[in-house]
Amino acid sequence: MAAPQAEAVALRAPSLPPAVVQSPPQVPSNECTSSGSEQASSSSSNRATPITVTMSSNDHVRDHGPLAMKAGMTTQGGDKFIPVRKIESGLGFFNVIGVVTSTKPPTQTRSQDWRRIFSIVDPSCMEDDVHIMTYNFTVNCFQKKHTEWLPQTEFGDIVLLRRLKTSTYRGGSLNGIGKDSPHSETLDDGFGYSYSPYYEPSMQGKEADYCAQLADWWQAIRAKEQGITVVQCAPRPSREHHLISEVTPDTSPQGYFDCTVEILHSFENTSGPHTVYMTDYTVNPQTNAPQANWCSPELSTYVFKVEMWGHAGLLAKTMQPGEFWFLPNARVMMDSYLRLYGKLVEKHKSKKLDEVENGENLHFRALLEWKKKFEQGEGRPAPPVRFDTKLIENVDGEVGFFHCTVEVLHVDPASTEEPLLYVTDYTFNPDLVNPAEPAPWALGLDRRIVKIVLEGGQKGKARDLQPGATYRIKNLRLIKRTGVKGAFGRLGGDERLIIAVYDREKEEVQALLQRKEKWKLEMKRDGVSIEPVVNSTAKSRLPTPETSEGLTLQQVIASTVCPNTFTFVAWVADLYPLYLNEATYLRCTKCETNLRRPWKCCVNCDDMLDMHCKWFYKLLFMLEDDEGNSITVSACNEECKLLSGLPPADLEVDKDAFDGFVARLQPVIGNIQEVHDGYVKQKDLPAVSPKMRFTVESWIANDNRGYGLLECAPI
Numbered sequence: 001m002a003a004p005q006a007e008a009v010a011l012r013a014p015s016l017p018p019a020v021v022q023s024p025p026q027v028p029s030n031e032c033t034s035s036g037s038e039q040a041s042s043s044s045s046n047r048a049t050p051i052t053v054t055m056s057s058n059d060h061v062r063d064h065g066p067l068a069m070k071a072g073m074t075t076q077g078g079d080k081f082i083p084v085r086k087i088e089s090g091l092g093f094f095n096v097i098g099v100v101t102s103t104k105p106p107t108q109t110r111s112q113d114w115r116r117i118f119s120i121v122d123p124s125c126m127e128d129d130v131h132i133m134t135y136n137f138t139v140n141c142f143q144k145k146h147t148e149w150l151p152q153t154e155f156g157d158i159v160l161l162r163r164l165k166t167s168t169y170r171g172g173s174l175n176g177i178g179k180d181s182p183h184s185e186t187l188d189d190g191f192g193y194s195y196s197p198y199y200e201p202s203m204q205g206k207e208a209d210y211c212a213q214l215a216d217w218w219q220a221i222r223a224k225e226q227g228i229t230v231v232q233c234a235p236r237p238s239r240e241h242h243l244i245s246e247v248t249p250d251t252s253p254q255g256y257f258d259c260t261v262e263i264l265h266s267f268e269n270t271s272g273p274h275t276v277y278m279t280d281y282t283v284n285p286q287t288n289a290p291q292a293n294w295c296s297p298e299l300s301t302y303v304f305k306v307e308m309w310g311h312a313g314l315l316a317k318t319m320q321p322g323e324f325w326f327l328p329n330a331r332v333m334m335d336s337y338l339r340l341y342g343k344l345v346e347k348h349k350s351k352k353l354d355e356v357e358n359g360e361n362l363h364f365r366a367l368l369e370w371k372k373k374f375e376q377g378e379g380r381p382a383p384p385v386r387f388d389t390k391l392i393e394n395v396d397g398e399v400g401f402f403h404c405t406v407e408v409l410h411v412d413p414a415s416t417e418e419p420l421l422y423v424t425d426y427t428f429n430p431d432l433v434n435p436a437e438p439a440p441w442a443l444g445l446d447r448r449i450v451k452i453v454l455e456g457g458q459k460g461k462a463r464d465l466q467p468g469a470t471y472r473i474k475n476l477r478l479i480k481r482t483g484v485k486g487a488f489g490r491l492g493g494d495e496r497l498i499i500a501v502y503d504r505e506k507e508e509v510q511a512l513l514q515r516k517e518k519w520k521l522e523m524k525r526d527g528v529s530i531e532p533v534v535n536s537t538a539k540s541r542l543p544t545p546e547t548s549e550g551l552t553l554q555q556v557i558a559s560t561v562c563p564n565t566f567t568f569v570a571w572v573a574d575l576y577p578l579y580l581n582e583a584t585y586l587r588c589t590k591c592e593t594n595l596r597r598p599w600k601c602c603v604n605c606d607d608m609l610d611m612h613c614k615w616f617y618k619l620l621f622m623l624e625d626d627e628g629n630s631i632t633v634s635a636c637n638e639e640c641k642l643l644s645g646l647p648p649a650d651l652e653v654d655k656d657a658f659d660g661f662v663a664r665l666q667p668v669i670g671n672i673q674e675v676h677d678g679y680v681k682q683k684d685l686p687a688v689s690p691k692m693r694f695t696v697e698s699w700i701a702n703d704n705r706g707y708g709l710l711e712c713a714p715i
Contacts, residue, residue: 066213066220071124073097073210079162081210083124084137093163097210098122099218100157101136106147114143116150120159123217139164156218158211160201208310212346239329241363244304245282247332248340255332260353260363262371263319264303265294272653273307273343274316278325280304281370288339291496294321302374306330306342315347324353324364335656387475389508392450393427401475405501405508407516409441409449411465419462421452421491423473426515431478433486441467444523444530452476452489461498463645464660468690468714469667470501470509500663553629556696563699569715572669572689573624578676580665581651581658583619615648621669621709623694633696637708642668668692668712691715 071083081095098120106116117140125135139161143150153159201207242257249255261278268274277290279302289300306327308316319325327350331343358364389403406423413419422435424445432447442449452473454462465471474497478487491497501509523530551568559566577583586595588602595602595613602613617636624630635642646664649657662673670689678685695710 066216067123069123069213069217071122073206075206081160081207084120084122085124085135087137087164087166089166091166093165095160095162096120096122096137096164097158097160097207097214098137099214100153100155100159103153103155106150109142112144114147114150116141116153118151118153118159122214156222158214158218160207160211208345212311212348216348243282244280244287244302245284247284248286249332249334251332257330257332258326258328259330260324260326260361260367261304262367263321263323263325264299265292265321266316266319268317269653269655273309274313275655276306276308276316276319277303278306280367281374284340286338286340288335288341299374304340304342306344307333309343309345311347312344312350315350324355324367326351326353326361326363391427392425392429392432392448395429395478396431397480401477403472403474404476405470405472405512406450407512408465408467408469408471409445410439410467411462413462419454419459421454421462421465423450423452423471424448425512426519429487431480431487444519444528448519450478450489452491455490455492457493457495458491458497464663465498466664466667468692470504470512472499472501472508473497474499500666502666552627553623553625553631554627556698557629557631559698562705563697565695565697565710567693567695568625569691569693570623570625571691572621572672573630573687574622575669575672576620577618578679580662580673583617583661584615584648584651585618586613586650587616588613615650617643617648619643631696631707633694633707633709635709639697640709641711642709667714 071085072081074080079095081097084096084098087094087096099122101119101121103118104116106114109115117138119136119138121136125137139159141150151159201211239253239256239258242251242259244259244261247255247257247259251257259280261280264277264279266274266276277295279299281302283301284304287301287304290303290305291300295303327344329344329346329348333341333343335341353361353364355364355368387401387403389405392404392406395402404425406425408421408423410422411419412422422441426445426448428447430447432450434446435442435449435451473491475493475495476489476491476497478489480487503509504513520530551566553568553570556566556568587593588595591602593602619635621633621635622630623633634640643661643664646660651658651661668689670687671685672687672689675685675687691714692712693715694712696707697710699706699708
């Protein structure tokens with residue numbers, strides 16, 4: 001290499017860190033973890049100690065199989081990773097991926113920088129027609145502050161290096177995060193949570209595929225090696241076979257394990273992984289028990305969800321319920337609710353099992369025994385107690401727990417007690433009492449309102465409940481206590497006990513709506529007002545833009561005061577986007593650029609660490625009133641209470657986030673989602689959504705008036 005030694009310092013410009021990918025049979029090759037540095041340098045040695053590979057005469061390994069692999073690749077984004085053998089002086093910045101063949105522990109230089117040295121090879125290092133590897137490439141990584149951010153390379157690891165440059169003194173320079181980084185490491189000597197210099201390639205991209213191929217190539221080399229000098233590294237734990245009941249994110253190594261399972265159910269997401277539900281008939285209390293038609297309540301606690309990506313996702317398409325599989329290299333993950341699920345990326349060595357051919361497999365035999373015990377009831381939990389569905393009017397002291405279908409009237413998450421929920425099914429029960437303070441939503445509902453105290457795991461559900469929406473409540477119980485006036489309900493535990501009901505054609509929903517209409521007629525017949533009392537003088541006065549209460553949309557549009565706040569009655573006649581799973585977008589907050597799908601990071605800013613990319617909502621309502629006037633309102637401003645507590649996410653991938661988003665919107669948008677789905681089927685459905693009292697704010701942008709939703713409530 002002809003570059004002067006001084007360039008080792010002069011070329012320290014910020015760029016991306018390397019990624020280290022473990023090769024089988026240790027940590028899997030396509031789970032790419034990475035280690036970053038402030039600076040690293042690289043060099044190619046003139047000649048490496050020869051590594052001889054001996055092959056039989058009838059094994060044409062260079063013509064087919066893993067050993068036929070060609071070095072070098074280009075990603076979907078156009079980044080080129082060159083073969084190790086093509087690295088030369090004056091190349092400029094380049095990318096390379098290789099297998100670690102030697103490594104040294106970190107040491108300090110004279111300038112007190114931390115340094116780690118390791119060597120890499122790839123298929124280009126093997127001489128054609130001569131099965132001797134006589135070439136390798138040496139990399140020097142430097143870090144000023146944290147040794148933890150040096151690549152933790154060991155023999156056989158796959159390492160991905162980006163923006164490398166050669167120089168004379170042991171090579172050139174590779175920069176990680178920059179001289180003053182990190183800016184948000186949150187202390188703790190480099191172990192801080194909020195910042196990581198690690199580069200993680202997409203598991204669905206060409207980088208991960210290339211790493212997997214390189215791991216297979218290296219494994220083939222090792223299988224046929226003879227007389228290789230191996231650098232002795234500290235031993236690392238091997239992956240083991242585990243029952244689902246045994247695994248945690250701390251399972252060694254790094255949460256990876258092998259398992260033998262029966263397939264229960266699977267579905268393919270439109271974007272993201274293929275989700276497969278499976279079991280080995282053991283229970284892990286940290287998993288999330290599904291509630292679905294395909295899963296009985298007795299089986300639900302035995303179910304383990306696995307997200308299958310890349311090659312494993314293709315394999316998942318072939319899996320059928322009732323089949324038995326051996327799945328190596330799965331990894332335990334934890335979601336935002338601290339529930340465990342699995343992740344599988346590669347299909348290497350995965351195998352469908354047969355009771356005849358694989359009957360001697362000890363793990364398979366154990367699975368069949370567990371299944372037999374489950375079916376015989378030995379390993380099965382006691383059958384759940386079944387409760388009846390009842391109307392509130394039929395609940396008395398002799399009734400314990402029951403199910404009911406109700407309309408939510410009001411939610412008080414900030415009560416001095418536990419969070420409170422007020423519901424009705426429009427039937428009368430003499431044991432109930434009215435709310436302590438008069439409220440508009442309680443008018444005409446004497447002894448028809450049930451106050452429910454939410455305890456334990458039900459507390460967090462309060463913020464997702466929408467007044468005016470219909471819910472099915474399970475395992476409710478009315479309680480009477482000494483010193484407490486009237487009966488009240490209580491819900492606790494972590495089960496899913498409050499379930500939104502969207503299908504208005506269901507029998508119990510139809511019955512609820514009929515009771516509501518009957519109640520309205522009774523109130524009208526008896527002369528009982530169910531509308532909030534309005535001051536007579538205020539009612540006779542035509543609202544002005546300054547009062548902004550009880551307006552029509554025509555008055556809102558005609559208002560000359562801006563910014564302003566308006567309250568009016570209307571309904572959602574339409575919304576944007578057409579499909580709700582497209583109601584978020586990814587934006588780079590550094591260059592203020594909206595990223596098109598399926599990009600997950602900003603190429604312009606070279607933001608491969610996802611430091612600046614954030615998800616935002618994009619949701620517009622077209623509101624219409626009785627007079628036929630309409631305005632378009634943004635429902636994604638920060639002050640909007642409708643989406644409060646519901647952080648934006650990738651709704652095309654995150655099913656839990658999407659379900660929560662739809663549940664939050666449903667009471668407001670009515671059947672608009674079904675109307676949009678009808679466009680595809682060439683069905684023209686009428687839009688039906690409830691009348692609500694909307695409060696919006698106005699502003700001026702680009703000489704045009706815009707409106708943003710602040711809150712909405714049923715009337």
